[in-house]
Amino acid sequence: MSFESLNLMPIILKNVRNAGYETPTPIQKATIPLVLSGKDVLGCAQTGTGKTAAFALPMIQHMAKKPVRPGQPRVIRQLILTPTRELALQIYENFVTYGKSLPVYPTVIFGGVGQQGQVDALHRGADTVIACPGRLWDLMNQGYVRLDWVETFVLDEADRMLDMGFIHDVRRIAAKLPEKHQTLLFSATMPAEVEKLAMDLLHDPESVKVDPVSSTVKKIDQCLYYVDKANKKHLLAKLLREDDVENALVFSRTKHGADRIVRELKKAGIDACAIHGDKSQGARQAALSRFKSGECKVLIATDIAARGIDIAGLSHVFNYDMPMEPEAYVHRIGRTGRAGRDGTAISFCCIDEVKQLGQVEKLIGKRLPVRESEWPMEVTTPTDPKEKEAARQLAKAARLAKAERAAVLPRKVSASGNAVMERKPRFGPGAENRNAEPAHRLAVPKGGQAIVIGRDGKVKAAQAKPAPAKSSKPAKSAAAKSAAKPAVKAADKPAIGKPVQRINRARTQNGKRG
Numbered sequence: 001m002s003f004e005s006l007n008l009m010p011i012i013l014k015n016v017r018n019a020g021y022e023t024p025t026p027i028q029k030a031t032i033p034l035v036l037s038g039k040d041v042l043g044c045a046q047t048g049t050g051k052t053a054a055f056a057l058p059m060i061q062h063m064a065k066k067p068v069r070p071g072q073p074r075v076i077r078q079l080i081l082t083p084t085r086e087l088a089l090q091i092y093e094n095f096v097t098y099g100k101s102l103p104v105y106p107t108v109i110f111g112g113v114g115q116q117g118q119v120d121a122l123h124r125g126a127d128t129v130i131a132c133p134g135r136l137w138d139l140m141n142q143g144y145v146r147l148d149w150v151e152t153f154v155l156d157e158a159d160r161m162l163d164m165g166f167i168h169d170v171r172r173i174a175a176k177l178p179e180k181h182q183t184l185l186f187s188a189t190m191p192a193e194v195e196k197l198a199m200d201l202l203h204d205p206e207s208v209k210v211d212p213v214s215s216t217v218k219k220i221d222q223c224l225y226y227v228d229k230a231n232k233k234h235l236l237a238k239l240l241r242e243d244d245v246e247n248a249l250v251f252s253r254t255k256h257g258a259d260r261i262v263r264e265l266k267k268a269g270i271d272a273c274a275i276h277g278d279k280s281q282g283a284r285q286a287a288l289s290r291f292k293s294g295e296c297k298v299l300i301a302t303d304i305a306a307r308g309i310d311i312a313g314l315s316h317v318f319n320y321d322m323p324m325e326p327e328a329y330v331h332r333i334g335r336t337g338r339a340g341r342d343g344t345a346i347s348f349c350c351i352d353e354v355k356q357l358g359q360v361e362k363l364i365g366k367r368l369p370v371r372e373s374e375w376p377m378e379v380t381t382p383t384d385p386k387e388k389e390a391a392r393q394l395a396k397a398a399r400l401a402k403a404e405r406a407a408v409l410p411r412k413v414s415a416s417g418n419a420v421m422e423r424k425p426r427f428g429p430g431a432e433n434r435n436a437e438p439a440h441r442l443a444v445p446k447g448g449q450a451i452v453i454g455r456d457g458k459v460k461a462a463q464a465k466p467a468p469a470k471s472s473k474p475a476k477s478a479a480a481k482s483a484a485k486p487a488v489k490a491a492d493k494p495a496i497g498k499p500v501q502r503i504n505r506a507r508t509q510n511g512k513r514g
């Protein structure tokens with residue numbers, strides 16, 4: 001079957017050809033006619049099967065055939081919910097590619113960045129909104145988004161929405177859709193809750209099923225190295241230097257682990273970048289762009305961060321750490337050999353991961369072929385759980401100590417609800433004794449009075465509150481120290497209520513150097 005036989009418009013066919021697609025993938029063959037006919041669809045397919053084009057192409061055709069009439073406002077007529085920002089951006093890029101030269105105006109909405117750009121884009125007019133549920137719900141509550149005119153609603157990666165705790169937001173958003181609309185729901189797996197969601201959202205749907213999660217894609221060459229934990233870095237560096245590695249996605253179990261692998265590879269002279277939940281959105285996008293452009297050929301990721309990222313032509317996936325859940329193995333190696341391309345998935349297993357390996361092999365129904373390296377497994381006794389626990393406790397204590405140190409520094413809460421460090425001014429009121437407690441939290445020294453300098457620069461009589469009992473120990477000692485050396489010395493203490501004189505020694509009043 002060809003794209004031509006799918007009843008798509010000539011411009012869309014041209015755009016598809018320009019994207020380099022020759023034949024539709026199975027999910028596209030099955031889904032495109034259903035979406036064009038207006039049916040609800042329940043698609044069981046994972047990323048890498050070409051499912052984005054399966055819903056995007058007919059949706060673009062709908063918009064192109066029923067464009068906004070001149071003088072009519074541009075309202076949201078298509079809504080796509082997806083769990084990650086990376087996936088949202090990818091879907092957006094696909095809409096732009098497939099909808100070139102057609103009247104389709106997509107925009108993207110996700111958290112972790114300022115909302116103003118997204119609000120402005122909505123005001124300019126967008127008919128296709130690709131959104132992560134959290135930020136969309138937020139904007140809906142602020143009155144920036146109305147869904148009263150949605151004709152097509154897509155719920156992408158529904159099982160991941162569930163894993164990431166978005167299902168509640170999804171239900172709340174879906175409740176705001178107009179009664180009559182088409183719904184397409186895609187999920188790699190069908191846990192009971194997703195099935196229930198599908199039953200609630202879909203009306204007389206057609207089911208489409210390709211690549212269930214328990215069968216790995218045939219085109220992927222999979223193998224396994226038994227290697228001690230300490231030698232994984234050497235083995236990885238060696239394998240990455242092999243000729244057939246064009247680009248590689250390396251999976252780490254933890255965020256710290258991902259950063260550590262980047263450092264180790266750098267020591268071995270291999271450029272690598274990492275994406276994980278502790279990195280800012282900007283840093284994640286920058287890493288992804290460097291990787292996609294080929295500037296950096298190794299990307300280290302955690303499962304959550306990598307979920308859904310679309311990197312065409314990925315040659316290798318490395319399971320540096322075996323996944324904790326066997327299904328994640330299938331998702332991970334699904335990044336390679338995408339849409340019919342060949343790929344290689346290499347797993348490292350140390351003695352502590354033998355159990356996880358067993359679970360993976362049970363799920364995929366075969367033993368992974370074992371390869372030998374110059375670093376064979378030598379440690380054959382699993383780490384004593386007590387030792388592991390002790391190490392965990394040590395790490396926890398270190399984290400707590402760090403948090404405690406941070407707690408004695410001033411904190412405030414950002415708009416997104418995260419605690420952020422409060423900057424202390426370098427000059428003027430509040431600048432003295434930058435490491436001390438903030439003025440408003442100063443405890444009153446015995447026989448003295450704490451001084452509070454207001455934002456207006458005026459010194460006010462302290463309405464000193466004793467430090468709260470719980471955190472009193474570190475806070476009190478810090479406060480007591482700063483109180484012993486008051487922020488403003490008694491001798492040059494200005495009269496209460498009199499503005500503090502700021503002397504700028506570097507410049508005179510009109511800005512010229514004195």
Ligand code: AMP
Nearest residue numbers: 021023025047048049050051052312339
């Ligand atoms: P998706 O499952 O939508 O994330 O798509 C996975 C990858 O397959 C993306 O890089 C698409 O560009 C690519 N792709 C989608 N459809 C086709 C097709 N018919 N032929 C070749 N590649 C495709």
